[in-house]
Amino acid sequence: MSESTKRNQPSRRQFLTGAAAAATGAGAAAAQAASPDPLITEVQEWASATGEGVDATPYGLPVRFEDDVEWLTADTISSINFTPIHALDGTITPQGCAFERHHSGAIELSKGDYRLMVNGLVETPLMFTYADLERFPRENRVHFCECAANTGMEWAGAQLNGVQFTHGMIHNMEYTGVPLRTLLEEAGVKPGVKWVYVEGADASSNGRSIPIEKALDDVLVAFKANGEALRKEHGYPVRLVVPGWEGNMWVKWLRRIEVMDGPVESREETSKYTDTLADGTSRKWTWVMDAKSVITSPSPQAPVTHGPGPLVISGLAWSGRGHITGVDVSTDGGSSWTPARLASPGTDKALTRFYLDHIWDGGEMLLQARARDSSGYVQPTKAQLRAVRGENSIYHNNCIQTWWVNANGEAENVEVS
Amino acid sequence: MSKCLNLLAGTAGAATLGAAPALAGKFGLGRPALPEEIAAWDLDVSPDGTGLPPGSGSVEDGEMVFAANCASCHGDFAEGVGNWPELAGGAGTLADKDPVKTVGSYWPYLSTAWDYIHRSMPFGNAQSLSVDETYAIVAYILYSNDLVEDDFVLTDKNFLEVEMPNAGGFIIDGRGAAEAHFWTESPCMEGCKDSVEITMRAAVLDVTPEDDTAAAPDAEAAVKAAAEKAPAEQPAAEAVKAAALDPALVQKGEKVFKKCKACHQVGEGAKNRTGPMLNGIVGAPAGLADGFKYSRVLKAAAEDGLVWTEGELAAFLAKPKTYMKGTRMSFSGLKKDADIDAVIAYLQSSGS
Numbered sequence: 001m002s003e004s005t006k007r008n009q010p011s012r013r014q015f016l017t018g019a020a021a022a023a024t025g026a027g028a029a030a031a032q033a034a035s036p037d038p039l040i041t042e043v044q045e046w047a048s049a050t051g052e053g054v055d056a057t058p059y060g061l062p063v064r065f066e067d068d069v070e071w072l073t074a075d076t077i078s079s080i081n082f083t084p085i086h087a088l089d090g091t092i093t094p095q096g097c098a099f100e101r102h103h104s105g106a107i108e109l110s111k112g113d114y115r116l117m118v119n120g121l122v123e124t125p126l127m128f129t130y131a132d133l134e135r136f137p138r139e140n141r142v143h144f145c146e147c148a149a150n151t152g153m154e155w156a157g158a159q160l161n162g163v164q165f166t167h168g169m170i171h172n173m174e175y176t177g178v179p180l181r182t183l184l185e186e187a188g189v190k191p192g193v194k195w196v197y198v199e200g201a202d203a204s205s206n207g208r209s210i211p212i213e214k215a216l217d218d219v220l221v222a223f224k225a226n227g228e229a230l231r232k233e234h235g236y237p238v239r240l241v242v243p244g245w246e247g248n249m250w251v252k253w254l255r256r257i258e259v260m261d262g263p264v265e266s267r268e269e270t271s272k273y274t275d276t277l278a279d280g281t282s283r284k285w286t287w288v289m290d291a292k293s294v295i296t297s298p299s300p301q302a303p304v305t306h307g308p309g310p311l312v313i314s315g316l317a318w319s320g321r322g323h324i325t326g327v328d329v330s331t332d333g334g335s336s337w338t339p340a341r342l343a344s345p346g347t348d349k350a351l352t353r354f355y356l357d358h359i360w361d362g363g364e365m366l367l368q369a370r371a372r373d374s375s376g377y378v379q380p381t382k383a384q385l386r387a388v389r390g391e392n393s394i395y396h397n398n399c400i401q402t403w404w405v406n407a408n409g410e411a412e413n414v415e416v417s
Numbered sequence: 418m419s420k421c422l423n424l425l426a427g428t429a430g431a432a433t434l435g436a437a438p439a440l441a442g443k444f445g446l447g448r449p450a451l452p453e454e455i456a457a458w459d460l461d462v463s464p465d466g467t468g469l470p471p472g473s474g475s476v477e478d479g480e481m482v483f484a485a486n487c488a489s490c491h492g493d494f495a496e497g498v499g500n501w502p503e504l505a506g507g508a509g510t511l512a513d514k515d516p517v518k519t520v521g522s523y524w525p526y527l528s529t530a531w532d533y534i535h536r537s538m539p540f541g542n543a544q545s546l547s548v549d550e551t552y553a554i555v556a557y558i559l560y561s562n563d564l565v566e567d568d569f570v571l572t573d574k575n576f577l578e579v580e581m582p583n584a585g586g587f588i589i590d591g592r593g594a595a596e597a598h599f600w601t602e603s604p605c606m607e608g609c610k611d612s613v614e615i616t617m618r619a620a621v622l623d624v625t626p627e628d629d630t631a632a633a634p635d636a637e638a639a640v641k642a643a644a645e646k647a648p649a650e651q652p653a654a655e656a657v658k659a660a661a662l663d664p665a666l667v668q669k670g671e672k673v674f675k676k677c678k679a680c681h682q683v684g685e686g687a688k689n690r691t692g693p694m695l696n697g698i699v700g701a702p703a704g705l706a707d708g709f710k711y712s713r714v715l716k717a718a719a720e721d722g723l724v725w726t727e728g729e730l731a732a733f734l735a736k737p738k739t740y741m742k743g744t745r746m747s748f749s750g751l752k753k754d755a756d757i758d759a760v761i762a763y764l765q766s767s768g769s
Contacts, residue, residue, distance in 0.1 A: 186446065264463055270526060270587075337605070384598075412618060415618075
């Protein structure tokens with residue numbers, strides 16, 4: 001688009017403002033203006049003076065009006081931060097605010113220093129450089145990455161008062177990469193093998209065992225996210241994408257893939273990421289992230305700031321077993337449910353945005369969302385999960401979340417009977 | 418889509434033909450990994466002992482190696498310090514409200530402990546332990562869990578004979594059967610509950626990070642006050658010198674400091690962690706960080722009047738355990754003098 005045609009078109013902001021004004025005008029209880037709005041009747045500075053040049057901010061950053069968003073929580077003691085999903089809409093997570101979890105810090109590994117080994121039960125053990133990887137046929141796919149411990153604090157009850165903290169260990173990006181299958185075929189997988197072991201180059205040597213069926217199915221060796229290079233904190237230059245499976249398996253700074261006949265039973269797949277049940281036995285290999293949804297607005301960090309009337313109730317839904325087929329929303333703590341509107345049809349192992357265009361009567365609400373997926377799974381309540389798993393599982397908590405919205409529009413994380 | 422892929426595959430294959438003959442159906446990219454390269458990276462150890470190198474280590478040796486390398490985070494008896502993991506105890510607690518999951522009470526395979534310690538520990542100095550040191554540490558952890566006697570020697574030969582108490586405590590993901598009722602064709606839409614009561618509120622518990630931030634200023638102010646106090650005690654010459662630091666050296670030092678970061682903080686808001694906070698450390702008397710539990714030897718040295726001059730710091734950082742026998746600092750030392758100079762410059766530049 002040329003600059004001249006661009007100037008003649010209404011900006012997206014103007015369009016949205018106009019649409020909102022029209023909607024307000026149509027409403028029965030629409031506010032009446034006492035006097036003309038000077039923002040409209042007076043020429044504003046931004047409408048007459050020159051804005052910043054194209055080189056003022058070589059890499060774009062959020063506008064300063066959004067500086068109240070805690071993009072990520074910066075606590076140096078913790079080794080996790082959280083995606084501010086209360087402040088986002090749509091489904092794609094910008095890289096800059098996508099959550100991070102490191103097991104030995106985020107390392108700096110250049111493309112020039114990068115090496116990827118494929119060894120074990122293969123015809124020819126191979127070593128690839130970054131440049132080699134760029135020459136294999138690529139795929140683009142959108143998937144969510146959810147830490148197995150997302151919502152983990154909530155097993156013991158309503159704990160954290162914000163959707164960023166209860167559900168923010170998730171992001172959803174468009175990955176570009178080479179199918180793991182292609183690299184395995186390049187090395188020649190020997191017949192009868194059952195597992196691959198994947199490990200990272202950082203000091204944690206985070207390594208996970210993956211069944212060969214999954215490795216040959218939809219796993220990607222990714223080097224781009226949302227079109228640009230991965231961030232250092234997300235495993236630059238190369239990470240694994242294991243669609244629908246817990247985030248710890250998405251090994252960052254991927255350096256080695258070993259084809260094996262058994263699982264390694266590494267620290268992260270025995271002492272961690274296993275789910276201890278009420279009787280003291282523990283489930284292992286619980287890789288798939290079950291269907292889950294949460295209302296991102298209103299929520300404790302995103303209260304209702306207007307009075308009764310039109311209210312957009314919005315949230316995210318996802319499933320590691322397939323795609324989201326529907327989301328139901330309750331405003332009365334799960335007594336009755338209304339199907340929400342999916343912004344677009346659910347896609348495989350990716351976030352789906354849903355909306356319930358609600359007319360709020362100004363009264364208290366107990367908001368809940370309930371996801372359904374293509375395998376026929378329905379997101380359970382916390383009580384249903386506890387009945388099977390007890391309270392010590394730590395991981396894989398996909399329970400229905402409740403926000404208590406009061407008459408002032410403020411929301412709080414609660415549990416209901 | 419598939420047409421497009423085939424076209425790409427054909428192009429890539431053709432491009433490499435000149436360099437090396439491509440195998441049928443393959444791209445001919447990459448090169449064979451050399452045996453030395455595989456040996457350097459392929460270190461994982463499996464439950465059946467595959468990958469375990471020959472070697473041995475006793476409980477007795479393990480106690481010393483553990484004290485030197487592990488105890489600063491995991492405690493002298495593997496009981497865990499602060500939020501760092503406890504490695505011993507917890508037997509019979511897995512069905513309790515708060516199970517204590519340790520190598521002894523929870524880990525199903527001994528290979529996991531050996532492999533993880535060998536490749537990933539100590540935190541901040543991974544891959545520095547020898548094979549025999551690793552055997553010794555694992556032997557000591559077994560002893561700390563009352564699983565072997567104090568004269569036990571762990572070797573690659575008797576490795577599989579060690580019985581892990583929770584080896585039979587795991588089942589493979591059984592969600593499909595145990596949670597089959599979550600696959601419901603038509604979930605309830607109306608009249609699903611007789612009544613709805615709020616049974617628990619997050620605001621009552623008050624553990625949300627935002628609230629921590631709100632409470633933080635007090636702690637930060639205290640640290641800041643302590644940091645402001647330090648320079649006043651320094652001779653004026655030191656202050657002048659600090660102002661004249663070489664920016665390139667400071668920058669290099671910041672990179673070197675990454676090795677220290679797992680345990681130490683420096684700069685605005687720095688707090689004690691596994692190691693003491695380091696604001697104003699250069700030129701300051703030893704043992705000055707408020708509230709930090711120093712080792713017995715460091716406390717003694719402080720009482721004897723040790724001051725962290727650049728020379729003393731350089732000697733300490735070169736070989737911590739030689740310089741101060743019994744220090745809790747689990748760090749092997751900086752090998753290059755240039756790195757030592759740089760990190761000292763960095764420490765002077767920040768938090769002073």
